[in-house]
Amino acid sequence: MSLIQTFKYTIGLQKDGLTKRKTVTFGDTSAVGKGRFWSIISVITLSMAWYLGSALELVNPIFWPSPSAVWDQFINISQNGYRNFTLWEHIWASLYRIFVGFALGCLIGIPLGFAMGLSEILRGWFDPIVEFFRPIPPLAFIPLVIIWSGIGERSKILLLFFAALWIMVIAARAGVSSVKLSKIHAAYSLGANKRQILKRVILPNALPEIFTGMRVAMGICWGTVVAAELVAAESGVGFMIMAASKFLATDIVVLGVIIVGIIGYSMDILMRKLEAKLIPWKGKA
């Protein structure tokens, strides 16, 4: 294949040989490519629209700032900081809260999910608790959490722990339940004892589901931390957005929103890469 063809194929302008010969494509989802070419066009068009829109002064900058204003704020804040903290400190404050809350959620949630998957008593005992708290948006607890532990780090972490906990419990429980009985039987027939079955069969078998849960929990935590900082915080990306909005500093608000989007997206990509590396067997059984 020539270089141009390879390029065309990569961006999705060139169909593979079989797809080209298909007469029925509407409804055949395997014939629907990723459409990377159109993604590129889409990003370019939207960026152009933003740039041109503000260059022609179609929109009042109070409602939507120009790209250059946002960029200037980015340079400004990363050099001089905003509200006593540098940009990196704001980002780090948000990330730190997530990692601690998320880690605690995993630390408690995964063993609890395992226990619920393996023991009738524990499943019965915890089931109403989990099912009750699971559908409650973590943000509904903000007032309580603030009353308990103020607006410091502890309240955010507690909130994020809550956000991650239920997701991880359910993911771990589903992972345990997904093990095929023939695998367990095979392991017993090969001489494994209960501990070995847990460690060498049930745990690795549950990893794909646990990882999916971690990805979901990460996403929820990220959304929750930003929202929590909107309500009560002294640092963090959400705080930055909220503080700026009070002064109609839309350029900083938009900068904050873009940072939230980029970090959320990067975390998901990172988790997916990690998943492909750590659990290559996912979906292959």
Add this chain to the structure above:
Amino acid sequence: MSDLVINDVSMIFETPNGEQVHALENVSFSLKQGELLSILGPSGCGKSTLLNIIAGFLAPTHGKVELASTEIHGPGSERGMVFQQGALFEWLTVAENIGFGLSMKGTPPSEIKQTVDHLLETVGLHDFGEKATYELSGGMQQRVALARCLANDPDVILMDEPLGALDALTREKMQGLVLKLWKETGKTIILITHSVEEALFLGERLFVMAPRPGRIKQEYALPFAEAGVTKDPREIKADPAFGAKREEILNMIWEMEEEIMGQTETAGV
């Protein structure tokens, strides 16, 4: 000798609405070490229940199973099991799957490697040790399952429709492999199958089981497995004697199915 003795085994399940289902009724037989038994029967005849009792996954409501004069109370590595499919550990490589039983016992890695290499050779997967199980075809996966079972050096190998999910050609090849392993290792093998042809070809002894209650309806002693060790399987299956037995058993199963249908029809009216 590690003889397997099934002594008057019955299995009665109670359904939630209080009905009693006789999955097995007074089943008795014994197998000498190195015998190859195939079990055939329509669904619901209790053949899987029987295998699960021998494996130690189910406790019979009556009677007992003994291996080498020791009563069976649970699963153990002296009774290896080969499942239809999906029982390999996909998080482990082919070699790690085969060595699983030994590593559970705490065998030193160098020794495990030796056994695994030898078994990879035996089942014809010589270059596939480092592959992931999901990269293999269905037939190759079953070769791994056989090797994994053999690695533990069990006295008895229980096979629950091990070739059921394979295509016809692969299946025939695998039947040859089962016979070869049987002859080479001298293991006692019990094989459950849905295929009359497979049951005839892979059984020195063959039980045809009948349902309601689950029982052994007919027992055969067959020459085909012994002959299959040296001769081409296709030649044996083309033999008129083989064809005659096949017809006989097919008729028997056909009649059983008719009877079941009749029963349910009358029950329905």
